[in-house]
Amino acid sequence: xxxVKRFIYPKTLPEALEALAAGRDKARAIAGGTSLIFHKGxxxxxxxxITRLGLDGIDQSDGQxxxxxxxxxxxxxxxxxxxxxxxxxLAEAASRAGSRGVRNAVTLGGSIAGYKRWSDPPIALMxxxxxxxxxxxxxxxxxxxxxxxxxxxxxxxxxxxxTAVLVDLPAARTGxxxxxxxxxxxxxALTSAAAQVVLDDSGCVADVSLALGAVRHLPTDATDLASxxxxxxxxxRLLDQVAERITAEVExxxxxxxxxxxxxxxxxxxxxxxxxxALRRARQEENDA
Numbered sequence: 001x002x003x004v005k006r007f008i009y010p011k012t013l014p015e016a017l018e019a020l021a022a023g024r025d026k027a028r029a030i031a032g033g034t035s036l037i038f039h040k041g042x043x044x045x046x047x048x049x050i051t052r053l054g055l056d057g058i059d060q061s062d063g064q065x066x067x068x069x070x071x072x073x074x075x076x077x078x079x080x081x082x083x084x085x086x087x088x089x090l091a092e093a094a095s096r097a098g099s100r101g102v103r104n105a106v107t108l109g110g111s112i113a114g115y116k117r118w119s120d121p122p123i124a125l126m127x128x129x130x131x132x133x134x135x136x137x138x139x140x141x142x143x144x145x146x147x148x149x150x151x152x153x154x155x156x157x158x159x160x161x162x163t164a165v166l167v168d169l170p171a172a173r174t175g176x177x178x179x180x181x182x183x184x185x186x187x188x189a190l191t192s193a194a195a196q197v198v199l200d201d202s203g204c205v206a207d208v209s210l211a212l213g214a215v216r217h218l219p220t221d222a223t224d225l226a227s228x229x230x231x232x233x234x235x236x237r238l239l240d241q242v243a244e245r246i247t248a249e250v251e252x253x254x255x256x257x258x259x260x261x262x263x264x265x266x267x268x269x270x271x272x273x274x275x276x277x278a279l280r281r282a283r284q285e286e287n288d289a
Contacts, residue, residue, distance in 0.1 A: 008048045013055075013163070017136055019048045023161030029113075029161060031070050034106040055109070055163055058082075067165045069109025073097050073121065076108065079285035086128075086170025089194045089274075091126035094180040100184050110163040113142070113152050115218075117253075118188035123213035124178045126221060127194035130167045136160030148219050151176070173199040175281030179274040180213075181266055182256070188212060189214035190258060191267045193274040195226070197234075199282045203227045210275065215267045216253045222246060222271060234279050242275065243268035 008027065010016035014219060018028050030047040055068040058079050065081055076094035083091065097103055097111070097120040111121045112132060122144065130144045136159045136161040142166075147155055156162070170176070179256050180192040192213035210228050212220040247268035252260040 004043075004047055005045045006047075008046050008051070010048060011037075011052070013053050013135060014055060016048055016050050016232040017159050017161060020048065020161065023138075024031055026101060031107040032072070032110050038280055043139040050161065051056055055255045063169050065167045065169065067108055067167070069162045069164055070107045070216065071109075072104055073106050073108065073111070074100060074103040075120070075231065077103065086174030086176050086198075086280070088280070089124040089127060089168070089176035089178040089196065090121065093180075093192075093194065096120055096180045096185075096192075102186075104138075108165055112147070112165070113156065113162055115148065116213050117217050120180060120189065120213065122194060123192050123211050123219055124176075124194040125165060126168070126211035126219055127196045127209045128167050128170075129175060129196070129209060130275070132162045133164040133166060134160050137176040141166070151218070156200075169232070170196070171198055173201075173282050175199075175283070177274045177277035177281065179253065179270050179277065181270050189229065190255070191263060191270045192217050193222075193267070193271040195274040197229075197272070197275065197278040197282050200260070202233075203283075204231060204233050206231075208275070210271060214249065214251065214268055215250055215263055220250065221255045222250070225249060226271070226275060229275070234275075239272050239276055243272035246271050 008019050018280040027046040027048050028044045029050050031051050047089050049071055051070055055070040057068045059066050060081055073094040077091050108121055111119050115122055125144050132139050134140050178194045181190045194211045196209045198207040208226050210222040210226040212222050225246050229238055247264050250264050252263035
Protein backbone atom coordinates (compact mmCIF):
# COMPACT_ATOMS: atom_id res chain seq x y z
CA UNK A 1 0.00 0.00 0.00
CA UNK A 2 1.03 3.65 -0.34
CA UNK A 3 2.86 5.13 2.64
CA VAL A 4 2.12 8.84 2.86
CA LYS A 5 3.84 11.34 5.11
CA ARG A 6 1.93 14.45 4.11
CA PHE A 7 -0.73 15.98 1.89
CA ILE A 8 -0.15 19.04 -0.24
CA TYR A 9 -3.06 21.30 -1.15
CA PRO A 10 -1.83 23.63 -3.92
CA LYS A 11 -3.89 26.72 -4.66
CA THR A 12 -2.69 27.08 -8.26
CA LEU A 13 -1.67 24.79 -11.10
CA PRO A 14 1.98 26.03 -11.05
CA GLU A 15 2.17 25.13 -7.35
CA ALA A 16 0.87 21.64 -8.08
CA LEU A 17 3.31 21.12 -10.95
CA GLU A 18 6.21 22.29 -8.79
CA ALA A 19 5.31 19.76 -6.09
CA LEU A 20 4.94 16.93 -8.63
CA ALA A 21 8.30 17.77 -10.24
CA ALA A 22 10.03 16.10 -7.30
CA GLY A 23 9.25 12.70 -8.86
CA ARG A 24 6.68 9.98 -8.24
CA ASP A 25 8.57 8.52 -5.28
CA LYS A 26 8.30 11.94 -3.65
CA ALA A 27 4.85 13.13 -4.75
CA ARG A 28 1.86 11.80 -6.65
CA ALA A 29 -1.25 13.59 -7.81
CA ILE A 30 -4.55 12.59 -6.23
CA ALA A 31 -8.07 13.40 -7.37
CA GLY A 32 -10.37 10.38 -7.13
CA GLY A 33 -7.58 8.28 -5.65
CA THR A 34 -8.81 5.00 -7.14
CA SER A 35 -5.55 4.28 -8.99
CA LEU A 36 -3.41 4.52 -5.86
CA ILE A 37 -4.70 1.22 -4.52
CA PHE A 38 -2.73 -0.54 -7.27
CA HIS A 39 0.63 0.82 -6.04
CA LYS A 40 1.15 -2.05 -3.63
CA GLY A 41 4.57 -2.11 -2.03
CA UNK A 42 5.39 1.34 -3.35
CA UNK A 43 5.61 4.45 -1.24
CA UNK A 44 5.47 8.15 -1.81
CA UNK A 45 6.18 10.95 0.60
CA UNK A 46 3.31 13.24 -0.39
CA UNK A 47 -0.02 13.28 -2.18
CA UNK A 48 -0.80 16.43 -4.13
CA UNK A 49 -4.51 17.23 -4.17
CA ILE A 50 -5.35 18.59 -7.64
CA THR A 51 -9.11 18.85 -7.16
CA ARG A 52 -9.10 22.57 -6.27
CA LEU A 53 -7.40 23.90 -9.38
CA GLY A 54 -10.44 24.60 -11.55
CA LEU A 55 -9.96 21.52 -13.74
CA ASP A 56 -13.52 20.28 -13.38
CA GLY A 57 -15.40 22.06 -16.16
CA ILE A 58 -16.98 20.90 -19.41
CA ASP A 59 -17.01 23.69 -21.99
CA GLN A 60 -17.60 24.16 -25.71
CA SER A 61 -15.70 26.69 -27.81
CA ASP A 62 -13.85 27.01 -31.12
CA GLY A 63 -15.37 23.82 -32.49
CA GLN A 64 -14.28 21.68 -29.55
CA UNK A 65 -15.56 20.28 -26.29
CA UNK A 66 -12.98 20.72 -23.55
CA UNK A 67 -13.29 18.45 -20.53
CA UNK A 68 -11.18 19.24 -17.48
CA UNK A 69 -8.90 16.52 -16.20
CA UNK A 70 -10.65 16.48 -12.82
CA UNK A 71 -14.18 16.08 -14.18
CA UNK A 72 -15.85 13.15 -12.43
CA UNK A 73 -17.26 10.42 -14.65
CA UNK A 74 -20.79 10.99 -13.36
CA UNK A 75 -20.59 14.58 -14.60
CA UNK A 76 -19.89 13.19 -18.08
CA UNK A 77 -22.96 11.00 -17.83
CA UNK A 78 -25.10 14.01 -16.91
CA UNK A 79 -23.60 16.55 -19.34
CA UNK A 80 -26.01 17.93 -21.99
CA UNK A 81 -23.02 18.59 -24.27
CA UNK A 82 -22.39 14.85 -24.55
CA UNK A 83 -25.91 13.90 -25.58
CA UNK A 84 -25.26 14.67 -29.25
CA UNK A 85 -25.21 11.43 -31.29
CA UNK A 86 -21.62 12.04 -32.37
CA UNK A 87 -20.34 12.44 -28.80
CA UNK A 88 -22.62 10.23 -26.73
CA UNK A 89 -20.12 7.35 -26.75
CA LEU A 90 -18.14 9.17 -24.05
CA ALA A 91 -21.20 9.52 -21.80
CA GLU A 92 -21.99 5.84 -22.38
CA ALA A 93 -18.47 4.76 -21.49
CA ALA A 94 -18.57 6.83 -18.31
CA SER A 95 -21.93 5.34 -17.37
CA ARG A 96 -20.55 1.80 -17.68
CA ALA A 97 -17.36 2.45 -15.70
CA GLY A 98 -18.77 1.26 -12.39
CA SER A 99 -21.39 2.00 -9.78
CA ARG A 100 -22.54 5.57 -9.18
CA GLY A 101 -20.25 5.75 -6.17
CA VAL A 102 -17.28 4.85 -8.35
CA ARG A 103 -18.35 7.31 -11.05
CA ASN A 104 -18.54 10.07 -8.46
CA ALA A 105 -14.91 9.38 -7.49
CA VAL A 106 -13.04 8.59 -10.71
CA THR A 107 -11.88 11.54 -12.82
CA LEU A 108 -11.45 11.54 -16.57
CA GLY A 109 -7.78 12.54 -16.35
CA GLY A 110 -7.18 9.82 -13.78
CA SER A 111 -8.81 7.16 -15.93
CA ILE A 112 -6.36 8.08 -18.71
CA ALA A 113 -3.15 8.60 -16.72
CA GLY A 114 -3.88 5.56 -14.54
CA TYR A 115 -5.04 3.44 -17.48
CA LYS A 116 -5.86 -0.19 -16.73
CA ARG A 117 -6.85 -2.88 -19.19
CA TRP A 118 -10.51 -2.53 -18.21
CA SER A 119 -10.68 1.30 -18.31
CA ASP A 120 -13.74 2.42 -20.27
CA PRO A 121 -13.68 6.20 -21.06
CA PRO A 122 -10.31 6.15 -22.88
CA ILE A 123 -11.74 3.68 -25.42
CA ALA A 124 -14.56 6.07 -26.31
CA LEU A 125 -12.14 8.98 -26.46
CA MET A 126 -9.93 7.12 -28.93
CA UNK A 127 -12.89 6.56 -31.24
CA UNK A 128 -13.82 10.24 -30.96
CA UNK A 129 -10.31 11.34 -32.01
CA UNK A 130 -9.61 13.06 -28.69
CA UNK A 131 -6.39 14.72 -27.61
CA UNK A 132 -5.10 15.56 -24.14
CA UNK A 133 -3.62 18.84 -22.96
CA UNK A 134 -0.49 18.34 -20.88
CA UNK A 135 0.82 21.15 -18.67
CA UNK A 136 4.30 21.28 -17.20
CA UNK A 137 7.81 22.27 -18.27
CA UNK A 138 6.93 21.20 -21.84
CA UNK A 139 3.23 22.10 -22.42
CA UNK A 140 1.80 20.17 -25.36
CA UNK A 141 -1.21 18.51 -26.89
CA UNK A 142 -1.03 14.75 -27.51
CA UNK A 143 -3.44 12.69 -29.60
CA UNK A 144 -4.93 10.02 -27.36
CA UNK A 145 -4.03 7.28 -29.85
CA UNK A 146 -0.38 8.32 -29.49
CA UNK A 147 -0.61 8.60 -25.71
CA UNK A 148 -1.99 5.06 -25.42
CA UNK A 149 0.57 3.36 -27.65
CA UNK A 150 2.36 2.74 -24.36
CA UNK A 151 1.11 3.28 -20.84
CA UNK A 152 0.32 7.02 -20.51
CA UNK A 153 2.68 7.49 -17.57
CA UNK A 154 5.61 6.64 -19.82
CA UNK A 155 4.83 9.82 -21.79
CA UNK A 156 4.50 12.05 -18.73
CA UNK A 157 7.54 13.31 -16.89
CA UNK A 158 7.53 14.39 -13.24
CA UNK A 159 5.93 17.80 -13.01
CA UNK A 160 3.54 17.12 -15.89
CA UNK A 161 -0.20 16.74 -15.59
CA UNK A 162 -3.13 16.01 -17.92
CA THR A 163 -5.26 19.10 -17.42
CA ALA A 164 -7.87 18.71 -20.16
CA VAL A 165 -9.24 16.41 -22.83
CA LEU A 166 -10.18 17.95 -26.19
CA VAL A 167 -12.78 16.48 -28.55
CA ASP A 168 -13.75 18.08 -31.87
CA LEU A 169 -17.43 18.75 -32.38
CA PRO A 170 -18.71 16.16 -34.86
CA ALA A 171 -19.99 16.94 -38.33
CA ALA A 172 -23.66 16.54 -39.24
CA ARG A 173 -24.89 12.97 -39.63
CA THR A 174 -22.35 11.61 -37.15
CA GLY A 175 -23.15 8.89 -34.68
CA UNK A 176 -21.11 7.27 -31.94
CA UNK A 177 -21.54 4.41 -29.50
CA UNK A 178 -19.78 2.51 -26.71
CA UNK A 179 -20.59 -1.13 -26.04
CA UNK A 180 -19.16 -3.21 -23.21
CA UNK A 181 -19.38 -6.89 -22.34
CA UNK A 182 -18.82 -7.92 -18.74
CA UNK A 183 -20.11 -10.68 -16.49
CA UNK A 184 -22.22 -8.11 -14.60
CA UNK A 185 -23.37 -4.54 -15.24
CA UNK A 186 -20.47 -3.05 -13.25
CA UNK A 187 -17.86 -5.78 -13.76
CA UNK A 188 -14.52 -5.10 -15.40
CA ALA A 189 -14.91 -5.40 -19.16
CA LEU A 190 -14.18 -8.64 -20.96
CA THR A 191 -14.30 -6.66 -24.18
CA SER A 192 -15.46 -3.18 -25.11
CA ALA A 193 -15.73 -1.22 -28.33
CA ALA A 194 -16.35 2.38 -29.28
CA ALA A 195 -17.22 3.63 -32.75
CA GLN A 196 -17.84 6.91 -34.50
CA VAL A 197 -19.42 6.92 -37.97
CA VAL A 198 -19.98 9.85 -40.36
CA LEU A 199 -22.50 9.47 -43.20
CA ASP A 200 -22.58 11.49 -46.40
CA ASP A 201 -25.75 12.87 -47.99
CA SER A 202 -26.38 9.61 -49.84
CA GLY A 203 -26.23 7.52 -46.67
CA CYS A 204 -22.82 6.01 -47.40
CA VAL A 205 -20.05 5.99 -44.80
CA ALA A 206 -17.78 9.00 -45.26
CA ASP A 207 -15.56 8.25 -42.26
CA VAL A 208 -15.34 5.69 -39.46
CA SER A 209 -13.22 5.11 -36.38
CA LEU A 210 -13.21 2.09 -34.10
CA ALA A 211 -11.39 1.31 -30.86
CA LEU A 212 -11.33 -1.93 -28.86
CA GLY A 213 -10.74 -2.16 -25.14
CA ALA A 214 -9.94 -4.90 -22.61
CA VAL A 215 -8.92 -7.40 -25.30
CA ARG A 216 -5.28 -6.51 -24.70
CA HIS A 217 -3.43 -4.62 -21.98
CA LEU A 218 -3.52 -1.45 -24.07
CA PRO A 219 -6.36 -0.29 -26.33
CA THR A 220 -6.49 -1.39 -29.95
CA ASP A 221 -7.09 1.14 -32.70
CA ALA A 222 -9.20 -1.01 -35.01
CA THR A 223 -10.12 1.70 -37.52
CA ASP A 224 -8.26 -0.08 -40.32
CA LEU A 225 -10.29 -3.22 -39.65
CA ALA A 226 -13.49 -1.24 -40.21
CA SER A 227 -12.21 0.66 -43.26
CA UNK A 228 -14.17 -1.48 -45.73
CA UNK A 229 -17.29 0.40 -44.60
CA UNK A 230 -15.99 3.67 -46.06
CA UNK A 231 -17.47 4.83 -49.37
CA UNK A 232 -20.15 2.19 -49.23
CA UNK A 233 -23.69 1.82 -47.94
CA UNK A 234 -23.35 0.06 -44.57
CA UNK A 235 -25.28 -3.20 -44.90
CA UNK A 236 -25.70 -6.01 -42.38
CA ARG A 237 -23.41 -8.12 -44.57
CA LEU A 238 -20.63 -5.52 -44.42
CA LEU A 239 -20.96 -5.27 -40.65
CA ASP A 240 -20.72 -9.06 -40.41
CA GLN A 241 -17.55 -8.96 -42.51
CA VAL A 242 -15.99 -6.41 -40.18
CA ALA A 243 -16.84 -8.57 -37.17
CA GLU A 244 -15.33 -11.64 -38.81
CA ARG A 245 -12.18 -9.73 -39.73
CA ILE A 246 -11.72 -8.50 -36.17
CA THR A 247 -12.20 -11.99 -34.76
CA ALA A 248 -9.61 -13.33 -37.21
CA GLU A 249 -6.99 -10.60 -36.76
CA VAL A 250 -7.21 -9.39 -33.17
CA GLU A 251 -4.68 -11.00 -30.83
CA UNK A 252 -6.18 -11.03 -27.32
CA UNK A 253 -4.03 -11.02 -24.24
CA UNK A 254 -4.54 -13.70 -21.62
CA UNK A 255 -7.50 -13.27 -19.29
CA UNK A 256 -7.99 -15.68 -16.39
CA UNK A 257 -11.76 -15.42 -16.79
CA UNK A 258 -12.11 -16.68 -20.38
CA UNK A 259 -10.10 -18.15 -23.24
CA UNK A 260 -8.36 -16.01 -25.86
CA UNK A 261 -10.52 -17.66 -28.55
CA UNK A 262 -13.63 -16.48 -26.74
CA UNK A 263 -12.22 -12.95 -26.39
CA UNK A 264 -11.47 -12.80 -30.11
CA UNK A 265 -14.99 -13.92 -30.95
CA UNK A 266 -16.78 -11.48 -28.65
CA UNK A 267 -14.44 -8.65 -29.68
CA UNK A 268 -15.85 -8.98 -33.18
CA UNK A 269 -19.43 -9.09 -31.91
CA UNK A 270 -18.92 -6.11 -29.58
CA UNK A 271 -17.34 -4.07 -32.37
CA UNK A 272 -20.21 -4.90 -34.71
CA UNK A 273 -22.75 -3.82 -32.09
CA UNK A 274 -20.94 -0.52 -31.53
CA UNK A 275 -20.75 0.20 -35.26
CA UNK A 276 -24.42 -0.70 -35.80
CA UNK A 277 -25.56 1.54 -32.94
CA ALA A 278 -23.38 4.41 -34.15
CA LEU A 279 -24.91 4.02 -37.62
CA ARG A 280 -28.44 4.17 -36.25
CA ARG A 281 -27.58 7.35 -34.41
CA ALA A 282 -25.98 8.89 -37.48
CA ARG A 283 -29.28 8.20 -39.26
CA GLN A 284 -31.08 9.71 -36.24
CA GLU A 285 -32.84 6.43 -35.63
CA GLU A 286 -31.41 6.13 -32.11
CA ASN A 287 -30.39 9.06 -29.90
CA ASP A 288 -30.53 7.78 -26.34
CA ALA A 289 -27.41 6.96 -24.32
